[in-house]
Amino acid sequence: MFDIGVNLTSTQFSKDRKHVVKRAKEAGLTGFLITGTSALESQQAQSLAQEQRGFCWSTAGVHPHYASEWSAETESTLRRLMDRPEVVAIGECGLDFNRNISAPEQQEYAFNAQLALAAEINAPVFLHCREAHARFMAILQPWLNVLPGAVVHCFTGTRDELEECLAAGLSIGITGWVCDERRGTALRDMLPLIPVDQLLLETDAPYLLPRDMRPRPTTRRNEPCFLSHIVQQVAHWRGEDPHTLAQKTDENARRLFRLSASGVENSDLA
Numbered sequence: 001m002f003d004i005g006v007n008l009t010s011t012q013f014s015k016d017r018k019h020v021v022k023r024a025k026e027a028g029l030t031g032f033l034i035t036g037t038s039a040l041e042s043q044q045a046q047s048l049a050q051e052q053r054g055f056c057w058s059t060a061g062v063h064p065h066y067a068s069e070w071s072a073e074t075e076s077t078l079r080r081l082m083d084r085p086e087v088v089a090i091g092e093c094g095l096d097f098n099r100n101i102s103a104p105e106q107q108e109y110a111f112n113a114q115l116a117l118a119a120e121i122n123a124p125v126f127l128h129c130r131e132a133h134a135r136f137m138a139i140l141q142p143w144l145n146v147l148p149g150a151v152v153h154c155f156t157g158t159r160d161e162l163e164e165c166l167a168a169g170l171s172i173g174i175t176g177w178v179c180d181e182r183r184g185t186a187l188r189d190m191l192p193l194i195p196v197d198q199l200l201l202e203t204d205a206p207y208l209l210p211r212d213m214r215p216r217p218t219t220r221r222n223e224p225c226f227l228s229h230i231v232q233q234v235a236h237w238r239g240e241d242p243h244t245l246a247q248k249t250d251e252n253a254r255r256l257f258r259l260s261a262s263g264v265e266n267s268d269l270a
């Protein structure tokens with residue numbers, strides 16, 4: 001059971017980060033990926049992953065919200081981070097036209113630059129797309145045959161958009177969004193359309209606490225230890241066995257991000 005999206009650098013975790021990792025292990029997670037969202041947070045993510053070697057890995061990238069910060073220096077920071085063995089993907093990167101915190105032109109520029117970098121260094125990409133599907137696919141498409149892999153994390157799009165992503169060979173990251181009875185039901189109905197080989201699971205912690213957990217957690221903060229709830233619910237809605245789904249999505253994450261097999265320790269002495 002592998003969580004591909006944990007924002008462990010968030011200040012919401014600053015007081016008890018080590019306990020969050022410990023609870024994740026106790027909950028049966030086999031590992032998780034720490035999301036990098038800016039040059040600074042990508043560096044923080046790398047050092048957190050390094051502290052949890054063999055259990056945590058990280059991404060290096062600039063989220064569309066921070067696209068206006070993109071510079072040659074950002075690119076060299078990401079390039080340097082990607083030399084580290086625990087940094088396994090470029091991202092999160094993409095487009096978010098929901099809030100346009102960075103201007104759309106800046107978002108497109110930073111997205112394209114990160115795809116070019118990933119292609120050059122042969123790294124998989126961790127993608128974010130919100131209310132920008134057409135431009136997102138137009139920019140991504142030319143890179144697909146030179147990228148080793150790509151996941152659209154926290155997919156919340158329409159059925160047509162899902163089908164287009166799947167046809168393009170993209171993996172789909174599903175979060176606890178799907179557990180939301182107000183806005184997740186359409187996505188819930190689409191879950192069986194995703195071939196199991198293209199499915200990945202994530203909490204996107206500390207965001208998106210699943211709304212249907214009983215008893216309800218005492219805080220609104222999501223944690224990687226709640227991934228088991230998402231596994232249970234997604235398996236139920238797909239008509240699958242949760243253990244098989246946990247195993248399969250773990251294998252998918254390890255294949256996409258080229259991680260060592262579960263339970264096998266990386267060691268310099270080996």
Ligand SMILES: [Zn+2]
Nearest residue numbers: 092128153154
């Ligand atoms: Zn995102």
